[in-house]
Amino acid sequence: MRYMATYDLMETMRNTSQWLGATARTMASYPAMALTPNPMIQWMAAWGEVTERTYERMVVKPDWGIRTFTCEDGKDHLVDIRNVVEKPFGNLIHFDVSGREEQPRKILLVAPMSGHYATLVRSTVKSLLVNCEVYVTDWHNARDIPVSCGKFDVEDYTLYLMDFMRHLGPDTHVIAVCQPAPLTLAATAYLAEIDPDAQPRTLTLIGGPIDPDATPTDVTDFGRRVTMGQLEETMIQRVGFKHKGVGRLVYPGLLQLSSFVSMNADRHVKAFQDQILRVAKGQASDHDAHNRFYDEYLAVMDMPAEFYLSTVERIFKNREIAKNEFVVNGHKVDIGKITSVAVKTVEGSKDDISAPGQCVAALDLCTGLPASKKASHLEPGAGHYGIFAGKSWRNNIRPLVLDFIDANSGTPEQADSKVVNL
Structure with missing residues (x-):
């Protein structure tokens, strides 16, 4: 696992998911789509909006938000x-x-x-x-x-x-x-x-x-069950050419995030399903409780x-x-x-x-x-x-x-x- 290819593969998957979300949101937002009212169109737009924001936040350092x-x-x-x-x-x-x-x-x-x-x-x-x-x-x-x-x-x-x-x-x-x-x-x-x-x-x-x-x-x-050799082989990757730290060995933030989410997978899945429904119904906002929490939770850094x-x-x-x-x-x-x-x-x-x-x-x-x-x-x-x-x-x-x-x-x-x- 200690290769740039595995690091870049995760980033490619994240980038692609963000693009798919943006594409779905944009297509469902075309004015022509309004000619044929269909709940699936609204659902696709909502899914795209939530998906794009979710995968975009993973590579953005949150702002402190303390201005005054x-x-x-x-x-x-x-x-x-x-x-x-x-x-x-x-x-x-x-x-x-x-x-x-x-x-x-x-x-x-x-x-x-x-x-x-x-x-x-x-x-x-x-x-x-x-x-x-x-x-x-x-x-x-x-x-x-x-x-x-x-x-x-x-x-x-x-x-x-x-x-x-x-x-x-x-x-x-x-x-x-x-x-x-x-x-x-x-x-x-x-x-x-x-x-x-x-x-x-x-x-x-x-x-x-x-x-x-x-x-x-x-x-x-x-920490007791896993040996240091297993940790090094499965958790450590090398930063790709896209970043200033190219070649540095890290525990990638995206890999850490997958571990965080897996600990309470059912709860996170339900949270995103509920958010998609709220967006489709027009009940969500940019800084609602879901976005406030996940904007921080999803923003991860490499160690x-x-x-x-x-x-x-x-x-x-x-x-x-x-x-x-x-x-x-x-x-x-x-x-x-x-x-x-x-x-x-x-x-x-x-x-x-x-x-x-x-x-x-x-x-x-x-x-x-x-x-x-x-x-x-x-x-x-x-x-x-x-x-x-x-x-x-x-x-x-x-x-x-x-x-x-x-x-x-x-x-x-x-x-x-x-x-x-x-």
């Missing part, structure tokens, strides 16, 4: 998204609310690199913008990164996070969502050892697989092959973070070196990706951290998405996280002197 923000002064302020640190595989971006005083809470939101763009945490960003300065890791699509930029694996990811934390300074509060939680914990520990003046004030880990074996799920079981393979092998199979045996650049990272960064974990009771027990395992690894700087929260009835972007996040988890940040916002000495019920 209403502040406490009652005015709408423009939001400028600025690149603060630029790197080949990802940038650190800042959501700068123009005309607003700088907020005391400086938050680094570490977005997942797991198939979707950082815009997946859009609603999380919007909820934090109310009274925080928000910075986000904006990872790049691997197919657009030239081979000359080199590799990018879990160690490089960790070093990127350390550079971002160094740039933002010690008054930063880090929130890691899902996949990056183990590596963010490692980056914090590494900083605590080699550059303690740059470590953040707090670290909040949300639904991350710190110890995948703590509570096995279908995701962790898959560097070495990052995907090293994540499966080192985080899930070998459990290097869970065993406190993770090595970066030949240096063994000791999570016990975290002694002043307050750490909080958040889990959802119905999370079927990072089940309860996987994330809270981080607290046991922080052997050098006093109990007063550790906190955990299990959200009843919440699934994976809900703990960082859904109703559970908005109503319950976000206030708890901000309270935790405020309780530990001073210098380590000042924070130690505060007595706050968390």
Whole structure:
């Protein structure tokens, strides 16, 4: 499978499906078709519209869609998204609310690199913008990164996070969502050892697989059943000539999307059938619930092959973070070196990706951290998405996280002197 032909074949199939949808929609929209009213004509136009949009979204990076923000002064302020640190595989971006005083809470939101763009945490960003300065890791699509930029694996990811934390300074509060939680914990520990003046004030880990074996799920079981050789042969392909990253080995976004969809195929099929009927009846709109969800869900990005393979092998199979045996650049990272960064974990009771027990395992690894700087929260009835972007996040988890940040916002000495019920 590690050939350009297989990569280009998937892109050809996607492109052809998009063309078929556009053709069906255009043909059914000819004025002459209206001479003979027929429900099949309306159905064909609706099928074409939904199909064209579906396959087109797969190769388009979604927009953040955060252009203005209403502040406490009652005015709408423009939001400028600025690149603060630029790197080949990802940038650190800042959501700068123009005309607003700088907020005391400086938050680094570490977005997942797991198939979707950082815009997946859009609603999380919007909820934090109310009274925080928000910075986000904006990872790049691997197919657009030239081979000359080199590799990018879990160690490089960790070093990127350390550079971002160094740039933002010690008054930063880090929130890691899902996949990056183990590596963010490692980056914090590494900083605590080699550059303690740059470590953040707090670290909040949300639904991350710190110890995948703590509570096995279908995701962790898959990592156990499949060998690394099988993964490399079946999942890894080489980027074709159409993109800047020609020749780079990647885990293609389209292949990832097929895996995502197959997990709940019946639900997705019904969703698209219902949408076609709504379009045919004139009940759909450009930004209805279906399009809002699938415009984001279908937009996928290629992952560097070495990052995907090293994540499966080192985080899930070998459990290097869970065993406190993770090595970066030949240096063994000791999570016990975290002694002043307050750490909080958040889990959802119905999370079927990072089940309860996987994330809270981080607290046991922080052997050098006093109990007063550790906190955990299990959200009843919440699934994976809900703990960082859904109703559970908005109503319950976000206030708890901000309270935790405020309780530990001073210098380590000042924070130690505060007595706050968390």
